[in-house]
Amino acid sequence: MRDAALTLAAAAPLQSISVSEVCRAAGITRDTFYRHAPSPVELVAVTLGEELAEAIGRHDPLSGLEAFRAAERSLLQHVADHVDVYRNAMGPQLLAPLRANLERTIHATLRTHLDQHPQSVPAGVDAADEDALDVVASYAAAGTVGAVERWIHTEPLDVDRGVAVIIAASPEFWFA
Template structure:
């Protein structure tokens, strides 16, 4: 990817434009022409950055999600011991709340598939890294050397988290602390063994 200043300016304009347009309606209804007008770029420039408005939205939200998530990861990419899962879950919900209108517009009746997939994949990556760093926390029957099993366990947790977020963000007044408390209460206790005693 080019680091040319013009390229970076165009990327920033396009991502800001898609977030603004997607706050009012589904990203699937946004056209390339609309995005180009809003961002002040050509169609050729648009296609150097994304293959579709939905892909652009996924990239824009993904960039913001990753920036928030990395602050709560340990050096191996797992859940940081400082604040543990509550702090990491809070970061996810704060990200969603910051872009509440976009996420709400993307739910019909569930989150738009590419957006849901990207969110789940990001969560799975962190959870698998956590399990690898703390293999002693794994439930009985799950081998730390079985990559497929780790991905399945993390995928199950990520899908449940995203499903809960879909419900939470559609509430009249989503409360981050209540959301964190309920999502963690619904999560199996083995996830927290490595961080017992942390805040």
């Protein structure tokens, strides 16, 4: 079912894919589909989100510039591997479920980093202030997703260049 949804999403705008199309492609009933997902968009979002969390999770806990580069490379490689799906999920921005998955995964990774590396907390932020740390991680996650949304429209799609640009645009406190 997941493979069928990803295949369809790579070939057509994600929001136009119907449950019936996924069921036909997967050889399942509508009942089976709805036992696992509320919609094709949500099915694709969950599938990509799980894959992304696994790819980025290999780099936890992040420590230092090289670890950030490796995690960023995993993020961009994941997007490049599914670029047709992500491009077909774009309006001005990614569809909300896909964008939320990216932000949530990146936020969780950065928040873990701040917890494990308090020396990386930016000046002016109290390392014991949980709300402030969430704001810092959310700000960086949303910015990274915005960069990815722009990057997927570059030709040729170059993971190394994308990593270099996003890392260059990132505040140095992350790498402390």
